[in-house]
Amino acid sequence: MEQAQQAVGGASNPLDSQGLCLLSLDGGGVRGLAALYTLKGIMSRLNYERHQEGKPPAKPCEIFDLIGGTSTGGLMAIMLGRLEMDVDECISKFSQISEEIFRERSSWFFLDRKARIKGRFDSKNLERAVRAVLKERNVAENEMLDDGVSRGCKVFVCATSKDTKEVKRLRSYTIPDELNIKPTIVEAALATSAATSFFDPVTIGFRTFVDGGVGANNPVNQVEQEASNIWCPKSGDLKPLVKCFVSIGTGNTGKAALDYNAAKFAQALVDLTTDTEFTAKDFIARWRGHYEEGRYFRFSVDHGIENLDLAEYRAQGLIEAAADDYIHHQEQKFKIQSCVQNLLKKEIKAGKDIENAIQRFQQSSPLPEAEPLDSEFTVPFDLTGIRYTAQFIGRVSELAQLRELLLSNEFNRRKVVVLQGLGGIGKTQLAIEFARRHQESFSSIFWISGKTREMLLHSLALVTRRLASEQNDEAIVEDMKDSKGIEKRAREALNWFALKGNNKWLIIFDNVDKDPSGEVEDDEAFPVEDFFPGADQGAIIITTRLRQLQELGDFIHLRTMAQDDALELLAASGKSSVFKDENDDWNSETLELIKKLDGLPLAIVLAGSYISRTGMKVAREITRTDQLAATLLLFLSSFDNQDIWYGLLEHGKSGWDAPEWFEEIVSDEVNFYTVIGTLSDYSFVEKKENAEGYSMHPVVQQWCQDYLKSAKNCKSIYIAAFACICNAIPSTNEQKFWILQQRLLPHANRLLPFFQENFSVLECLNDSKILEVVSRLGQLYTEQGKLAQAEVVLRRTLEKQEKILGADHLSTLDTVRYLAQLYWDLTKLAEAEAMILRALKGKEKVLDQSDTEILGLMNSLGAVLYLQERFDEAEVMYQRVIEANDNRKSGQDDIAAVKATNNLGGIRSTQGRVEDAKKLFRKSHEMARKSLGPDHTLTLKSLFNLAVIYHREKNLDEAEKIHQQVYDGYVKAFGANHLYTMDSLQKLANVLRDQGKLAASEQMYLQVLEEREKVYGENHRWTAEALQELGLNYKAQGRLEDAETTLLRALKSQEKAMGPTHDETLDIVEQLSLLYLEQGRHKEAEAMKGRVNQPPASEARENP
DSSP states (O other): OOOOOBOTTSOBOHHHHHSEEEEEEOOOGGGHHHHHHHHHHHHHHHHHHHHHTTOOOOOHHHHOSEEEEETHHHHHHIIIIISOOOHHHHHHHHHHHHHHHHSSBSOSOSBOTTSBBOOSBOHHHHHHHHHHHHHHTTOOTTOBSSOSOOOSSEEEEEEEETTTOOEEEEESSOOTTSOOOOOBHHHHHHHHHOOTTTSOOEEETTEEEEETHHHHSSTHHHHHHHHHHHHOTTTOOOGGGEEEEEEEOOSSOOOOOSOOBHHHHHHHHHHHHTHHHHHHHHHHHHTHHHHHTTSEEEEOOOSSSTTOOTTOGGGHHHHHHHHHHHHTSHHHHHHHHHHHHHHHTOOSOOOTTHHHHHHHHHHHSOOOOOOOOOGGGOOOOOOTTOOOOSSOOOOHHHHHHHHHHHOSSOTTSOEEEEEEOOTTSSHHHHHHHHHHHTGGGSSEEEEEEOSSHHHHHHHHHHHHHHHOOHHHHHHHHHHTTSHHHHHHHHHHHHHHHTSTTOOOEEEEEEOOOOOTTSSSOOTTOOOGGGGSOSSSOSEEEEEESOGGGGGGSEEEEOOOOOHHHHHHHHHHHSOHHHHBOTTSSBOHHHHHHHHHHTTOHHHHHHHHHHHHHHOOOHHHHHHHIIIIIHHHHHHHHTSOTTOBOHHHHHGGGSSSOOOHHHHHHHSSHHHHHHHHHHHHHTTSEEEOTTSSSEEEOHHHHHHHHHHHTTOTTHHHHHHHHHHHHHHHOOOTTSTTHHHHHHHHHHHHHHHHHHHHHOGGGGGGOOSHHHHHHHHHHHHHHHHTTOHHHHHHHHHHHHHHHHHHTOTTOHHHHHHHHHHHHHHHHTTOHHHHHHHHHHHHHHHHTTSOTTSHHHHHHHHHHHHHHHHTTOHHHHHHHHHHHHHHHHTOSSSSOOHHHHHHHHHHHHHHHHTTOHHHHHHHHHHHHHHHHHHHOTTSHHHHHHHHHHHHHHHHTTOHHHHHHHHHHHHHHHHHHHOTTOHHHHHHHHHHHHHHHHTTOHHHHHHHHHHHHHHHHHHHOSSSHHHHHHHHHHHHHHHHHTOHHHHHHHHHHHHHHHHHHHOTTSHHHHHHHHHHHHHHHHTTOHHHHHHHHTTOOSOOOOOOOOOO
16 A cells, blocks of 8 residues: 655655554453464564565564553553563463463352352462563563553553443553553553453452453454544544554454343343444444555454353464464455555654644645546536635644545545534535635535435436526426426436546535434435435535444544634634733633533634624623523423424413523513524524424434433423423314324423423422413323323322312312313223213302303213213203203304214114214214314214214215215324224224225224224223224135134123123124134034123214
């Protein structure tokens, strides 16, 4: 590999001669010998080449700037780096130590009397073996790992803190601002080797450590982080400084376990066994550029020792043979040769100034002479419509990386760079600045919005306008009017990028932040790679918050700005005089502001321009940023992140004593949009395209929630969120109430865990309004079919209302009414009746008999009596409601009267008075349609009951038509999986079954069964009903075995739910009897028939 670049005057790139050489050594018991033999193969070849060039042989400590290891890899790191052994001596000493410690077990059991894992080998033998090696090297037995001597090769070993479970690095050197544990060489060797179940934990000072392999069996990430801390602590940008990074594994990885409980030992062992190779694959993906360029190498013997026990010290010959086969395999010979050629150019160790030296060279080095651009594909550079900063500051290293990765002469091969970082970190501005600086190196540059698939297609389609002649432009404009035309033009653009010879373009896919593989399905998410041009040519930059996109190309992670760059950017964004004192130094308030803004470029620019524009002092800007916008961000994170709007927050202004911060933010829309505008500018929230409201990225939300757990105002924020949601819940009397209900449900689900865990915090809100508001959350869950959640909320709220407000308080009685509705839906009819009577008696004391609430309660009582087949009592209630409605002077039918008319029709149907029932259902439908609209659930309910009658009369076409209309209406109102929707779907399936459309009806029944099992469980009345209908469908298909199995399940479920002699149970028994009879199984048929003491009950259930 040829790395050297010549700058003007012939200066060579310092990366070649003094760039960082890093060595990472895995753990793995005695299999560590395989790593040493692999390293021996590399060093032997390297010293042969050095001899050819007249150079003396070198030891690893003379080549590598940093060696890091875990477990046995840590032992080797100490010997190779701190004790400065050559590889042959290290092999000899490692074998000596292995034989000493593994020759005799201290215990054949890995559990002590308390079922905790204990060491099977004696730690004293390990300590004695390490001390013997030190003595042979004339090193004091108590010598510190970091003895204060500056050595060319730095060494660290990994050990895991038993208390915190964190990986700690024990170093042979000191890093400023880092916690530097000071072990002796012996203590460090024991700590990194204290593999759980092999050796006991090791105590250094007051801290206890176990084997570093527990958390980092492949320490390559630890080596990367440590090198960054040493050589580029401010920028954290290590890749440009690395000349050669070598990671050596031990075949199958070492095994360790974190949990000292035997029950969890096995699983932890498996997890850690696979850790090294997962880590290796992940690291290669992140360091793909170095891997492909021959600057990162991973070696690990791939077969021959995979079944070798970690303690098998007698297997040295086997390990040596396996390693020898591995390094002499043709593929590995090529890799080793490439690695050696890289290391051969290493002349001096990397100094502290290596980062600055490489950056100075890159800035002074001219670009390779570019090939002339093909005029056929040249498109003028244009930033129209793209926001960019004219005062770009900092990011020198990242610009150099982009330059190195994208501006080579290999334009015949596509190059992809992924710029990843938090919102507001400066990804877009960095990509645009690179494009502006190097626009003459590309034939065309196009900026493509990646926020959504729709926006990406639109941006690509606009490319064709830039390419088109005036004649074609009109046709393109016409195509841009619909989605098909836009997609057509977008594909044309991608085809243009793939044309032969068009290989010097640059595409910037900006803000690709929606994850198509996330747990929550997002219709706007898409795989960006689907929109890469087909030909292997050109260059692509992707800006994203998603770390997983690193697999698409070379990866640059943008960190926050260094303080000096941040200060310079702040001054450039405002009036520099505001930020400095009389000595022209940065004043303390400015330094505090930079600290608070945490190096986010967008936040710095916004703060600087705001201070400049308003003349506000820096101290006040800190207050404004921290206390208002930050609090709003935390507050919004407690909601569902996909749909937040001002109207939702506005509802929280009433019903409780809101905190000052909340009042200030939502007092009016101007205040709200001012504060949320700040968050939007920071990219913490995003304005929803073509819709009211904002969304928050899941990563930002998770960060806020983690922070909120320890925030002082945590309870205040959650209670404010409760107030907003509960106050927003619409009454069922409102037009299209279900639309807002569905919009609120995700927010309620988000807050429910807090409600369950922290209900006691509501004690401070001991007034009727807030408790009434919270009880409405239970009502929302009931009406949306979330019955378990509803019961949690309502029962807890009622207990508190009875205690604080009294049993007859109107708010308490409202909660009683909500509980009655819940018990009704759960078919706990006696409980429902008791609750309704309690609410009715309480309300009648203070309300007029014709009041809407009284009528609603009477109607509900009638419905519960009807479900208990107490038809005469139910009819009396319905008639009272209808009479009260007729006496009203408003001229508009009350919703209770619509329900009463519909339910009275149900009684007539049950009594066999079908024509009367039809008239009542049509009347209630017309009343509901006029008063409530065609999509209201009461309007649909009347149609539902009318369709049931048509079905009974065998008017199947009319029944199907109406049931389909009702089903579509319920889907629109409640969603596809709501209980009401499932009731409607089951009735539609019944009609289809009777029409012979058996495949379609089967799928419907399966869907109904799945949803009812989720809500009610296996042993419930409505679950049994779904099983029964599915069984009958199997019977109609001739699938008699499936029919029997399903009907038996239905019988078992109904027996447990309703009892063995209930009408609905006996209905299933009769169906089984008929099934057996048709199969000639007379004995079984007679046995079933004998259980039937009465005819099947008529359908008594009213549609909810």
